[in-house]
Amino acid sequence: MSSPAIELIGVSKHFGAISAVSSIDLAVHPGELVGLVGPDGAGKTTLARLAAGALAPSEGRVEPESRGRVGYLSGRFSLYPDLTVWENLHFFAQVYGMTRTEAAAEGSRLLQWVGLDSFRDRLAGALSGGMRQKLALVCAVVHHPPTLILDEPTTAVDPIARAEFWRLLQEQARHGKAVLVTTPYLDEASYCDRVGLLHRGKLLAVGQATDLTQRLPYQMMMLTAQEAGGRPRRGELVAVAESLPGVVWTQPLGTGVRIALKGDRLPDSPAGYGLAPVASTLEDAYLWLSDYAAEVMKR
Amino acid sequence: MLQRIFALARKEFIQIRRDKRTLAMMIFIPLLWLVLFGYAFSFDIDDLSVALVDLSGTETGAKVASAIREYERFDVIDLADATEAGIDDAFYRNQIKMAIFLPPGFGEAGSDVQMQVLLDGSDLFAAQTGARLIQSAMEPVQADMRLEATERFREELTSQLKAQAEVRTQALLEQVPPQLQPQLGQALAAATQAPAPSIDLGAIAPTPTAPELTILYNPDLKSAPVMIPGLLGMVVMFMTTLMTAMGVVREREHGTMEQLVVTPIRPFELMIGKIIPYFFVGVLDFALVYFAGVYLFDLTFAGNLPLFMGLSLLLVFTTLGLGLLLSTVAQNQQQAMQLAMMIVMPQVLVSGMIFPLTSLPKVIQYIAYLFPFTHYVPIAKGMFIKGQDLSLLWVPATVLAFYSVAVVTVASLRFRKRLG
Numbered sequence: 223m224s225s226p227a228i229e230l231i232g233v234s235k236h237f238g239a240i241s242a243v244s245s246i247d248l249a250v251h252p253g254e255l256v257g258l259v260g261p262d263g264a265g266k267t268t269l270a271r272l273a274a275g276a277l278a279p280s281e282g283r284v285e286p287e288s289r290g291r292v293g294y295l296s297g298r299f300s301l302y303p304d305l306t307v308w309e310n311l312h313f314f315a316q317v318y319g320m321t322r323t324e325a326a327a328e329g330s331r332l333l334q335w336v337g338l339d340s341f342r343d344r345l346a347g348a349l350s351g352g353m354r355q356k357l358a359l360v361c362a363v364v365h366h367p368p369t370l371i372l373d374e375p376t377t378a379v380d381p382i383a384r385a386e387f388w389r390l391l392q393e394q395a396r397h398g399k400a401v402l403v404t405t406p407y408l409d410e411a412s413y414c415d416r417v418g419l420l421h422r423g424k425l426l427a428v429g430q431a432t433d434l435t436q437r438l439p440y441q442m443m444m445l446t447a448q449e450a451g452g453r454p455r456r457g458e459l460v461a462v463a464e465s466l467p468g469v470v471w472t473q474p475l476g477t478g479v480r481i482a483l484k485g486d487r488l489p490d491s492p493a494g495y496g497l498a499p500v501a502s503t504l505e506d507a508y509l510w511l512s513d514y515a516a517e518v519m520k521r
Numbered sequence: 522m523l524q525r526i527f528a529l530a531r532k533e534f535i536q537i538r539r540d541k542r543t544l545a546m547m548i549f550i551p552l553l554w555l556v557l558f559g560y561a562f563s564f565d566i567d568d569l570s571v572a573l574v575d576l577s578g579t580e581t582g583a584k585v586a587s588a589i590r591e592y593e594r595f596d597v598i599d600l601a602d603a604t605e606a607g608i609d610d611a612f613y614r615n616q617i618k619m620a621i622f623l624p625p626g627f628g629e630a631g632s633d634v635q636m637q638v639l640l641d642g643s644d645l646f647a648a649q650t651g652a653r654l655i656q657s658a659m660e661p662v663q664a665d666m667r668l669e670a671t672e673r674f675r676e677e678l679t680s681q682l683k684a685q686a687e688v689r690t691q692a693l694l695e696q697v698p699p700q701l702q703p704q705l706g707q708a709l710a711a712a713t714q715a716p717a718p719s720i721d722l723g724a725i726a727p728t729p730t731a732p733e734l735t736i737l738y739n740p741d742l743k744s745a746p747v748m749i750p751g752l753l754g755m756v757v758m759f760m761t762t763l764m765t766a767m768g769v770v771r772e773r774e775h776g777t778m779e780q781l782v783v784t785p786i787r788p789f790e791l792m793i794g795k796i797i798p799y800f801f802v803g804v805l806d807f808a809l810v811y812f813a814g815v816y817l818f819d820l821t822f823a824g825n826l827p828l829f830m831g832l833s834l835l836l837v838f839t840t841l842g843l844g845l846l847l848s849t850v851a852q853n854q855q856q857a858m859q860l861a862m863m864i865v866m867p868q869v870l871v872s873g874m875i876f877p878l879t880s881l882p883k884v885i886q887y888i889a890y891l892f893p894f895t896h897y898v899p900i901a902k903g904m905f906i907k908g909q910d911l912s913l914l915w916v917p918a919t920v921l922a923f924y925s926v927a928v929v930t931v932a933s934l935r936f937r938k939r940l941g
Contacts, residue, residue, distance in 0.1 A: 274783045294783040300776035304539045305532065316528035317784045361780075 227252045227400030228273060228292070228369045232282035235268050242268040243423040246282070250402050252368065255395040256428075257411050258404040259508070260420030266404035267297050269420065270373035273402055293362035297373040299354050303347025307338055307357055310346050311364060318365035325364070332360040336390060352383025359390060363399075370394055370401045376410065388413040408505045417504070421512040431504050438502045438510055440470055441488060446478040446496045462492055471509065482506065525786050529794025533768065537798055543764070551756040551806045552813060558752050559745040559818050568596040569651055572611050572620040574603045581628025581669075584662050585636060589621055592658035608639060618647040621655075630673075738906050745818040750901035751874030753810050757833065758840045758868070758894055761803040763861040765844025768795055769936075770857045773848075788937040796841050803837045823908030832900050832914075835921040839893045842928035849935040868894040893924040 226249035234244045243265040250256045260266050271277040273284060274294035301310045308329065315325030333339040336356040341349065346357060355375050363370060372391070376384040392413065395401045403414065411417040411431045419426040419434065427434055445463045459479050463472040468485040480500065483489070491497040508514070537543055575586040590597050598617055600607045608620040618641045626634040638655055640648040690709045694702050739746045772778040772795075781791060807830075814820055822829070843864060851857035871881060871889035878886060878895070889895045896917035903909035911918060 271779070276779050276782050292783060294780065296776055296779045298776045300780045302532065302536065302775065302777060304536050309532070309535060313528055313532045314780075314784070317525050317781070317786055319524065319785065 224252055226250060226285075228371075228402065229285045230269075230273060230282065231285065233269075233272055233279045233284060234281040235272055235277060236280045241423055243272070243420075246272075246425050248418060248425060248428065250369065250400040252400050253395055253398050254416065255391060255401045255403065255414050256416045256418065257414035258402065258418045258420050259406070259408055259411055259504075260404075261406060263422070264420040265423040266406070266420055267373050268423075270294075270297070270371055270402070270404050274371045291367055292369045292371050293365070293367040295355075295358045295362045295370075295372040295375055297377070299358065301346045301354070301358055301361060304345060306343050306345055307333070307349070308342040310357060311361055314361040315364045320365060328364055328366075329360075332364060336360055350383075351379050352387065355379055355383070355387055356390070359387070363394065368399060370399050372401070372403045374404055374406065376405060376407070384410075408503075408508060411504050419504075419508050419511055421508075421514070426508070426511040434507045435502050435504050438482075438507050440482040440484050440502075440506070440510065442500050442502045442506055443481045443483055443488070444475075444478045444498055444500045445481055446498075448494055448496055459495075462495060466492070466497075473509075480506075482510070522787075522790055525784075526790050526794040526797070529786070529791065530797040533795060533798040537802070547760060547764075547802055547806065548809065551760070551810045554752060554756060555749070555810055555813055555817070558748040559814065567594065569594060569619055569647060569654065570617045571595040571597050571651075572600050572608055572617045573597050574600065574605075574608060574620065575623040576603070576625045577623040577627035577629075577634075578625065579628035581666065582623045584665060585621075585623060585628070585659070588662035589658055592654070594654055595619075595658060612639070612641055617641070618644055619651040619655075743818075745814075746820055746906055747902065748874070749810070749814040749818060749820060750905035751869075751872065751898045752814070753807055754833065754836055754894060754897045754901050755865075755869050755874065756806050756810050757803045757837055758897075759861070759865050760806050761799050761837055761840040762844040762847065762865060763858060764802055765796060765799045765841050766847035766851060766857040766861055767854050768799060769845065769848030770851050770854050774853055789933065792845065792933055792936050796845070799841060799844065800837060803841070807833060807837075820905075822905055824904035825908075825910060828911065829900070829904045832904075832918055832921065833897075835918070835925045836893065836897045838925035839921065839928045842925070842930075842932040845932035845936055846928065849932075849939045868892040871895065872898045874898045893921060893928070896920040896924070 229249040230246050233246045235242045246269060248256075248258075248269075258266055258269060268277065272279050274292050274296075275284065275287065276294065276296070302313070305313065311329045311333070312325050315329060316322075320328065330339070333342055336359065338353060338356055338360070341353065346354065349357060359372075359375070362372070370391075375391075376387055379387065388410065391401055391403060395415070404420075405411075414431070416429060417431050417434060418428040427437070445459060445466075447459060456474055456479075460472055460474060463469065463479040463481050466481065466483065466489050468483045468489065470482040470484055472482075473480040481497075488499070489497070537547075571589065573586055573589050575582050577583075577585075589595060598611070600611055602610065605622065608617075608622060611617045612620070620637075620639040622637040622639065624634050624637065626632045627636055628634075638651075640651045642648050690706075693709065694706060697705055736742060769778075772781070786794075815822065844861070847857055847860045847864070851860055869875070871885055872878070872892065872895045873889070874894075878889060881889065899917050900914050900921070903914055
């Protein structure tokens with residue numbers, strides 16, 4: 223495998239007594255799209271900022287030095303709302319040292335690529351959420367950085383625009399860029415080549431989403447009520463699920479309850495209820511790795 | 522490097538141009554302040570409401586009353602209750618700022634009754650103006666009274682001399698034998714018919730002690746010529762401090778600062794790129810207030826204008842640095858504005874621009890000298906009104922130069938650290 227385009231080696235960041243991320247080792251290679259998934263407060267933004275060079279690590283190092291070498295899209299809309307699409311793009315191109323001619327040619331190409339060409343004179347502040355993110359993306363890649371770091375680029379973006387945005391990121395990776403994306407949505411992991419699961423500042427695991435899912439040592443089952451007995455209340459269904467032998471956690475979902483069960487022998491269905499195996503997901507793997515499920519069960 | 526600075530400055534100019542509120546603030550606040558300080562905040566009271574109560578019943582009293590009535594800067598009010606109590610009531614009701622009371626007996630020969638002038642101390646400027654103007658109002662009547670007194674003195678002297686001459690004639694006649702008395706009487710009568718030796722009363726009259734007043738540089742004692750030079754600095758200081766601080770803080774608020782930090786822009790370039798547009802804002806406002814002030818208030822700049830502009834640049838650098846310093850402290854634009862006001866307003870109040878520095882308590886004076894604007898005011902006033910040059914103003918100019926270097930250095934260090 224080629225050498226990493228960006229590598230975080232033993233990186234930690236403390237804000238006073240609070241440790242935002244600790245001992246992170248992560249490498250992103252050229253042509254690879256890596257997703258960092260975790261809930262709010264997991265340390266995604268801090269990690270993205272450290273990788274982009276917007277923050278200096280308290281311990282460890284980021285290689286190579288990021289400043290000026292990465293395209294960075296910060297968590298919130300961080301372009302100038304009172305500048306037009308074209309002015310924003312032109313400004314960042316010039317800041318990255320591109321000549322007027324280069325900026326004009328590359329700017330036009332990129333705007334066409336993301337479908338913003340007909341909006342070049344519109345103020346950035348007047349764009350829709352999805353369009354803003356596309357503009358932020360072209361501003362981040364206008365100078366052809368080898369590495370692209372994006373912090374929650376699809377938050378508050380509608381589902382169609384999200385899918386479109388991921389397609390653009392995959393294209394960037396296909397063209398040889400190392401792309402690191404943070405997201406709170408576990409379902410977006412399927413767009414990534416590899417996924418890092420982040421929890422309370424720690425990287426729980428890194429790998430392909432399917433591999434991570436397969437690591438789960440539990441059998442996932444779905445408990446439902448049989449129609450003949452009438453529909454029981456959700457509380458009742460959860461109580462039944464929790465009384466099953468080998469239950470690790472339960473999770474109400476739709477009309478049933480998802481259950482993680484340990485042990486080789488699966489229990490029989492309780493009378494009046496249906497119990498069927500279901501496929502495990504990345505979310506299940508996250509709940510297992512983070513011990514979050516155990517905490518929920520204790521509560 | 523230059524390309525990055527230029528790109529940043531250009532972007533900032535576009536943002537200033539698009540922000541209508543900021544643009545309006547840049548143009549209208551200086552003009553508004555100019556009009557306020559030039560016209561509205563005038564400390565000269567043009568029509569002073571004056572109650573005149575003449576109970577003297579004398580010709581002198583009538584003359585004084587007439588002079589007061591005719592004085593153009595007094596707006597004389599006749600009280601319904603023309604008594605001392607009536608005057609007190611009129612002061613209490615804010616109907617008058619000054620009262621002139623001519624008591625019974627004022628102006629009578631041999632009387633030592635004096636006219637009384639009362640002023641409303643709750644209105645500082647009106648009271649000061651009244652105290653100053655009463656002298657001018659009384660000037661014509663004082664000349665008349667002096668002439669009248671001299672005439673009375675002459676008549677009195679002549680009649681007393683005549684009476685004494687008669688007494689002496691009688692005494693002489695009684696000392697000679699009766700047969701000589703008719704002859705001597707005729708001789709003495711002839712002698713008294715001869716023209717009396719002329720006496721120049723002017724020569725022996727007391728020399729007038731009232732000085733002849735000549736006011737230099739600002740003969741009409743108008744506020745505008747005194748206020749506008751300082752106002753130039755005040756406008757520049759306010760605009761550059763506030764707008765620089767807001768410009769940087771806005772970048773942070775929009776999240777674009779984080780975006781800039783990961784670009785190849787260095788903190789120094791970022792600082793210069795951000796400052797350049799606001800430097801021009803300062804220059805524009807300086808020119809606006811200067812030309813509007815000169816045109817509207819018919820002022821003449823007495824000193825060396827290029828030197829004045831050069832020294833004003835020292836203030837601009839200082840205040841740009843202050844703005845930058847504020848931006849490292851303020852979390853949002855609202856805080857930046859509040860902090861800018863907190864820094865600018867005390868500087869203006871204690872600088873000597875509005876109130877004389879020497880009228881402030883010693884402690885405040887020492888504090889005032891810590892502010893850069895206090896050193897700009899004597900430069901602005903001295904050069905604008907009196908045409909002073911560096912041979913007199915080198916001390917404030919040096920202090921200002923020191924401030925510009927020190928503030929910009931500290932600000933850039935803080936700015937770098939904050940970005941780091």
